[in-house]
Amino acid sequence: MSADLHQQIETIFRAIALKAGDVIMEVYARPDFEARAKSDNSPVTEADEAADVLIRAELAKAFPGVPVVTEELSESHAIQADRFIIVDPLDGTKEFVQRRGDFTVNIALVENGVPVRGVVYAPAKDRLFYTRADGSSVEEAAPFGETAGVLTPIQVSKPDNDALLVVASKSHRDAATDDYINRYTVKDAKSAGSSLKFCLVATGEADFYPRLGRTMEWDTAAGHAVVLGAGGVVLRFDDHSPLTYGKAGYENPFFLVLSPGVILR
Incomplete structure (x- = not known):
């Protein structure tokens, strides 16, 4: 192009x-x-x-x-x-x-x-x-x-893994998400709606956004692009490979949005 x-x-x-x-x-x-x-x-x-x-x-x-x-x-x-x-x-x-x-x-x-x-x-x-x-x-x-x-x-954070800043869904937060977040040492956890969660990671306002719930590609693609342009990564939850687009049905697996400095557990 x-x-x-x-x-x-x-x-x-x-x-x-x-x-x-x-x-x-x-x-x-x-x-x-x-x-x-x-x-x-x-x-x-x-x-x-x-x-x-x-x-x-x-x-x-x-x-x-x-x-x-x-x-x-x-x-x-x-x-x-x-x-x-x-x-x-x-x-x-x-x-x-x-x-x-x-x-x-x-x-x-x-x-x-x-x-x-x-x-x-x-x-x-x-x-x-x-x-x-x-x-x-x-x-x-x-x-x-x-x-x-x-x-x-905008640029993703340089996270402190002993004091992570986490953002999670405002409308779709559940026990599985909280259990996963509890694996980490969290300084502050905030809630936000929509693709703003991606943007908070992209600006360094949050280090990490785990999504253990149903989403579609149209929910995530624009925010994903913004995160990539800010030096972040978006990974599948199951195998930590990059989340890709154009999947059949346009449905996403669970995923993780993060600064590359976050140590996954």
Whole structure:
């Protein structure tokens, strides 16, 4: 892929995520909005659907011919390709419905099983993370304009294995996760929703994020790209091999997100 195309991806992914965030926040600002359960009992709202329509239209215009896999379009889940874009228009719908703010827009480019470019935008938190054309990751400071503002390079921590900073799911924390975390010497454990957990590892605000629960590739690809660009790793829980994408059904195994300095137990 040419350098020009990588620059185009950085600019366009950022712009689309911000537009989708505006659509989501319009719904979020209402005193009431529609939410219903999908076939897997996960919630979906008007905001998920409106953001999905916008993102798919913008991607089709910008990258015609590149397949797009998105959570909200079930027929896209049959796509199999070496290069594809994968989207979760609103990750953290439970957080959105409960008005807790920890929800994100996620867009990623996957090549040969690896999420190489991604953007994670948390519109209620005014936090925007993305990979640049050179593969490094940054956080952009609010307010967000048509062109990029102040960018801060982000880097994973140099952890102290005798005092680890751990982040875990806010809505999906369970006894198995707590038992696993208890194998480590933890200084502080915090909870966060959606793909923000990846970004907290990418910025060094947390050393380690274990996920012992069901996720789909659209939940994780953009955050995964941001972590890779910040020097982190994302490993399968079972054999500590790299987590890959384009799997049948787009379902992930359990996984670990970490600074390479964390000693796994």
